[in-house]
Amino acid sequence: MDKKTFTVAGGGPVGSLLAILLARHGYRVGLYEGRPDSRVTSIYQGRSINIALSDRGWNSLQEIGVSSDAKSNAIPMYHRAVHGVDGELSTLPYGQDGDAIWSVSRGGINEQLLDIADSEANIKTHFEHRLIDVDFDAANAVFRVGGGAETKVEADYLFGADGANSKVRRLAHHLPRFSYSQTYMPQSYLELTIPANSDGSHKLEKNALHIWPRKDFMLIALPNPDGSFTCTLFLDHSGEPSFESLQERSSVEAFFKSNFGDAMELLENPVDVFMAKTATPLFLVQVFPWTFNRKVGLIGDAAHAIVPFYGQGMNCGFEDCAELNRLIRFYDHDWDAIFPAYEARRKPNGDAIAELSKRNFIEMSDLSGDRRFQLQKKIEAKFSKQFPALWTPLYSMVTFSPEVPYSQALRIGDEQNKVMQKIMALPGIEESWDEPFIMEQLFELASKALNN
Amino acid sequence: MDKKTFTVAGGGPVGSLLAILLARHGYRVGLYEGRPDSRVTSIYQGRSINIALSDRGWNSLQEIGVSSDAKSNAIPMYHRAVHGVDGELSTLPYGQDGDAIWSVSRGGINEQLLDIADSEANIKTHFEHRLIDVDFDAANAVFRVGGGAETKVEADYLFGADGANSKVRRLAHHLPRFSYSQTYMPQSYLELTIPANSDGSHKLEKNALHIWPRKDFMLIALPNPDGSFTCTLFLDHSGEPSFESLQERSSVEAFFKSNFGDAMELLENPVDVFMAKTATPLFLVQVFPWTFNRKVGLIGDAAHAIVPFYGQGMNCGFEDCAELNRLIRFYDHDWDAIFPAYEARRKPNGDAIAELSKRNFIEMSDLSGDRRFQLQKKIEAKFSKQFPALWTPLYSMVTFSPEVPYSQALRIGDEQNKVMQKIMALPGIEESWDEPFIMEQLFELASKALNN
Numbered sequence: 006m007d008k009k010t011f012t013v014a015g016g017g018p019v020g021s022l023l024a025i026l027l028a029r030h031g032y033r034v035g036l037y038e039g040r041p042d043s044r045v046t047s048i049y050q051g052r053s054i055n056i057a058l059s060d061r062g063w064n065s066l067q068e069i070g071v072s073s074d075a076k077s078n079a080i081p082m083y084h085r086a087v088h089g090v091d092g093e094l095s096t097l098p099y100g101q102d103g104d105a106i107w108s109v110s111r112g113g114i115n116e117q118l119l120d121i122a123d124s125e126a127n128i129k130t131h132f133e134h135r136l137i138d139v140d141f142d143a144a145n146a147v148f149r150v151g152g153g154a155e156t157k158v159e160a161d162y163l164f165g166a167d168g169a170n171s172k173v174r175r176l177a178h179h180l181p182r183f184s185y186s187q188t189y190m191p192q193s194y195l196e197l198t199i200p201a202n203s204d205g206s207h208k209l210e211k212n213a214l215h216i217w218p219r220k221d222f223m224l225i226a227l228p229n230p231d232g233s234f235t236c237t238l239f240l241d242h243s244g245e246p247s248f249e250s251l252q253e254r255s256s257v258e259a260f261f262k263s264n265f266g267d268a269m270e271l272l273e274n275p276v277d278v279f280m281a282k283t284a285t286p287l288f289l290v291q292v293f294p295w296t297f298n299r300k301v302g303l304i305g306d307a308a309h310a311i312v313p314f315y316g317q318g319m320n321c322g323f324e325d326c327a328e329l330n331r332l333i334r335f336y337d338h339d340w341d342a343i344f345p346a347y348e349a350r351r352k353p354n355g356d357a358i359a360e361l362s363k364r365n366f367i368e369m370s371d372l373s374g375d376r377r378f379q380l381q382k383k384i385e386a387k388f389s390k391q392f393p394a395l396w397t398p399l400y401s402m403v404t405f406s407p408e409v410p411y412s413q414a415l416r417i418g419d420e421q422n423k424v425m426q427k428i429m430a431l432p433g434i435e436e437s438w439d440e441p442f443i444m445e446q447l448f449e450l451a452s453k454a455l456n457n
Numbered sequence: 458m459d460k461k462t463f464t465v466a467g468g469g470p471v472g473s474l475l476a477i478l479l480a481r482h483g484y485r486v487g488l489y490e491g492r493p494d495s496r497v498t499s500i501y502q503g504r505s506i507n508i509a510l511s512d513r514g515w516n517s518l519q520e521i522g523v524s525s526d527a528k529s530n531a532i533p534m535y536h537r538a539v540h541g542v543d544g545e546l547s548t549l550p551y552g553q554d555g556d557a558i559w560s561v562s563r564g565g566i567n568e569q570l571l572d573i574a575d576s577e578a579n580i581k582t583h584f585e586h587r588l589i590d591v592d593f594d595a596a597n598a599v600f601r602v603g604g605g606a607e608t609k610v611e612a613d614y615l616f617g618a619d620g621a622n623s624k625v626r627r628l629a630h631h632l633p634r635f636s637y638s639q640t641y642m643p644q645s646y647l648e649l650t651i652p653a654n655s656d657g658s659h660k661l662e663k664n665a666l667h668i669w670p671r672k673d674f675m676l677i678a679l680p681n682p683d684g685s686f687t688c689t690l691f692l693d694h695s696g697e698p699s700f701e702s703l704q705e706r707s708s709v710e711a712f713f714k715s716n717f718g719d720a721m722e723l724l725e726n727p728v729d730v731f732m733a734k735t736a737t738p739l740f741l742v743q744v745f746p747w748t749f750n751r752k753v754g755l756i757g758d759a760a761h762a763i764v765p766f767y768g769q770g771m772n773c774g775f776e777d778c779a780e781l782n783r784l785i786r787f788y789d790h791d792w793d794a795i796f797p798a799y800e801a802r803r804k805p806n807g808d809a810i811a812e813l814s815k816r817n818f819i820e821m822s823d824l825s826g827d828r829r830f831q832l833q834k835k836i837e838a839k840f841s842k843q844f845p846a847l848w849t850p851l852y853s854m855v856t857f858s859p860e861v862p863y864s865q866a867l868r869i870g871d872e873q874n875k876v877m878q879k880i881m882a883l884p885g886i887e888e889s890w891d892e893p894f895i896m897e898q899l900f901e902l903a904s905k906a907l908n909n
Contacts, residue, residue, distance in 0.1 A: 181738065182641045182694065182738055183639075183641070184638075184639060184640045184641045184740075185637070185638065185639050186636075186637065186638030186639070186640070187635075187636060187637050187638070188636045188638070189634045189635070189636045242634065286633065286634055288636075
């Protein structure tokens, strides 16, 4: 094989992983990142952004041969620890015994992947190279180095792995027939911290994702290896209550006290942080096409910026890489075939996880809320346990069943929901839900709906 | 009332109408258009773009007091003249007797509205002023005059009425929380002409919209007062057949001959035009918000660029103006109330007509196609005639019922469709459709579905 060259714009987790897989296929790769190398200059400034990795992410890393390194610092979370308004704590498992989602440090996994990239002879990494322009016909790119001169980089192919605010994608805006949408969610978010105990242990149960679900808003906390928790408050941008309406120190304090009483004693200066920081808006981006002239492609958040409510963002980006890895083998390095096949196989799944993530805010923020909704979940869980081959709950399909594409999970989930609506419409379901005839009816409906 | 000032960016039909209504409320208006004044320099170069105006458009013009001028050159079209592949001609009325949509020249109506604007003491029109920048806090704008100097224009409020490619909207992109989507349709379009007979008469029936529906593509023709027809070919951008696949002169000729045999003898050099011109892509744009800081607003295509398949583009823009007109009265010139009310009332209707227009391609291009689809229309028409108070067909709601907002028409249309799906699922419907018990069943279903 001739050594074709690739430019990968973006040295985040997805860009690094993409560079590694391309290098291992024998390509020469230039990996370009606009920011400084965090391994040298610590750009994270103590901030620990953590994310959830689950089976899709791990399987993809494994397929490319780098999973063992990444898993060392990850913390398994086996269930949701749900904090009621009154401080009451309840537990909701994520799946069957042993199923877990994993809290990983975004910076940590990124640095591990960059270390691997640096050890590959075929990869040359370049930091502080800010992308200025892309020639979508020739796959050439222009970068500004540091604050100074521009440099032109030629390659046979280019991938934009440059995240939710992708410059490659913004440059593609001017191409003919480029469909684009950016949608802001009603919610914004703010990061808070629960520090470790003085002995380095966790102040809350370590192996859980903590949620304070308050229907229209919520607080969540993910564990870090150093004993701290990174917390995120999701709250409407405007309306009541909202980041906009909570302006006075006293009302912020009252808001925390009445809604997150138990957390307030653990959080590090939540009111100060709330008053000082600007909340970050949540948005999703969908585009088509994902590939241009069989020369340039988008991957990861650059192709599908989604909201974080399903914990699938990085999982989806890693899956993009694994799919590309398979297609390189399948089409034996014929990129005229690989680009369209990649786009055709991944775009529907990107759209599906975008939709699922958007919907999951309700699921998460209402965990201890609406009683009929909770009853529906309970009936579903019981049925799934009795007939696991017929019914895998949507959350499990998305999180623990990498063999089910996101698009298929969405479709099956919608069918399941229609079936459950019929069950929930049965008169007296609140009283009779645990009786055998309910399971029988569900079996009949589910067999009809899901077996074709 | 103090004389507040407005900048209106865009001197097309919607911008001109907006300027007129604002002036008549006592505001001072600067109307700015990037192109030269067509009344002086004839920028249309003999090209006659015509569009369909229907009741929403006329009612809105009437409300603002300018309808009589505009209707003088309009040609009523009472039905669709459907041309089969074999040249067979059939007729499908648009509504009840007398209901018509009107073919008007876009340039003509624009010039009539500009003449009225020029006659208003409160309006100053400026041509060859290209918008460069907008200050969304202060409603100030910068224009480039001709090819030369920039000029800054201050005003109390600013409206972007600058069309589907709105510069005001593109500048708004950088505002926080601006949701945006642009979606390309599979189809592109190309304009063709059927010239007048030598005596100035029309070569095809004058008072009809002519359609050559071929399912995946179609040709349409709208009459002009000078005896010609402006025709539009809608065809996929890529695939088979498509603008991309039809590259050879011989295959273009074969395409026209086999699909538009009867039209080919009337069209002016269709093959030459097809070979020489580049097809124009069709796209739709949806955004939110439509108003910024209670200082700047979007209106017409700038707020909602839609596809032309329902003939509602200009109607919707004029309706935006009429709504604004009502709100100025209702809120007695309080623009802090008018901006949010305008956005809240028009955005759902802009979204609805976008969706309806997208869907209507199938409706139009399949007019002589799918037999079951035609049967469904026939049953619906019969029922609507028997029970007009219970059932107005969707097309009539959109086109002839300005009192029904687009969003309501869409909602009712979806309910109607569900009812019709049940009727079409009745065994033997192909044979029994004309029997009384079908109307009875439809009555029962419709009463239940539509009366709440």
